[in-house]
Amino acid sequence: GAGPGDPELLTLKALRALEDADVILHDRLVSPAVLDLARRDAARICVGKAAGHVGSSQEEINALLISHARQGRRVVRLKGGDPFVFGRGGEELQALAAAQIEFSVIPGITAAAGCAAYAGIPLTHRDYAHSVTFVAGHAQDGPESGAAPDWRALAMPGVTAVFYMGLARLDYIVAKLLEHGAPPARPAGIIAQGTTAEQRVMTATLATICGVASSSNLESPALLIVGDVVALHDSLAWVHAGAARDFSQTG
Numbered sequence: 001g002a003g004p005g006d007p008e009l010l011t012l013k014a015l016r017a018l019e020d021a022d023v024i025l026h027d028r029l030v031s032p033a034v035l036d037l038a039r040r041d042a043a044r045i046c047v048g049k050a051a052g053h054v055g056s057s058q059e060e061i062n063a064l065l066i067s068h069a070r071q072g073r074r075v076v077r078l079k080g081g082d083p084f085v086f087g088r089g090g091e092e093l094q095a096l097a098a099a100q101i102e103f104s105v106i107p108g109i110t111a112a113a114g115c116a117a118y119a120g121i122p123l124t125h126r127d128y129a130h131s132v133t134f135v136a137g138h139a140q141d142g143p144e145s146g147a148a149p150d151w152r153a154l155a156m157p158g159v160t161a162v163f164y165m166g167l168a169r170l171d172y173i174v175a176k177l178l179e180h181g182a183p184p185a186r187p188a189g190i191i192a193q194g195t196t197a198e199q200r201v202m203t204a205t206l207a208t209i210c211g212v213a214s215s216s217n218l219e220s221p222a223l224l225i226v227g228d229v230v231a232l233h234d235s236l237a238w239v240h241a242g243a244a245r246d247f248s249q250t251g
């Protein structure tokens with residue numbers, strides 16, 4: 001796991017693995033500043049998808065991992081955030097296990113944790129939220145789809161819902177929450193390019209978030225957070241233009 005963007009959020013273990021790697025297969029989401037921590041002579045292979053382009057297929061990525069490992073190389077499969085949170089880390093490990101290739105897993109700070117911290121939005125809070133749910137915002141609804149989110153549960157009070165990959169379907173997500181009983185006044189926020197120097201945080205309510213988002217030209221990647229905790233951003237925001245970067249430079 002490469003963490004959400006700020007290279008200082010990498011774990012010591014991830015840093016050591018990067019320094020040891022002969023080959024790094026990385027996603028597009030991994031920030032260049034993180035890739036810069038690898039050895040100069042390490043091969044860096046981007047296997048990610050850009051919006052609207054087809055990247056390497058999952059089968060191709062699995063085959064690459066296996067063939068590099070079989071050639072005796074130390075391979076790092078570097079993913080944004082945490083490899084087991086919407087990162088297909090499980091699927092890739094299944095392929096490695098089937099091929100009898102040894103592996104280890106290094107967790108990363110997932111986007112929800114990193115973005116919430118840098119936006120001053122506590123994901124849980126004894127007064128406002130007793131649970132938090134990470135949701136794949138692009139999951140398809142349908143009668144046969146076991147993957148559809150439980151909208152009724154997400155619309156309940158006292159719950160924080162974090163939608164990954166949801167910006168393109170923002171209108172749909174908001175409509176579903178309202179339809180399942182969430183009040184229009186429930187706070188909702190979008191964090192774009194979280195933990196980087198370009199981080200932007202927009203807060204609104206379910207009633208107004210779509211308008212706010214469409215008028216503000218947000219860059220991906222972006223997360224949607226819905227829940228009463230989002231209102232705490234007004235008093236707890238601590239990253240102001242450039243603050244995350246200043247912090248890492250003085251560290």
Ligand code: SAH
Pocket residue numbers: 004005029079080081082083084085086087109110111112115163164165166191192193194195196221222223224
């Ligand atoms: N494994 C990753 C998630 C991959 S899915 C993790 O644990 O974070 C990709 C989605 O993650 C994006 O569509 C976006 O919703 C979210 N995301 C990743 N990095 C982000 C960032 N720096 N700021 C905001 N959202 C981010």
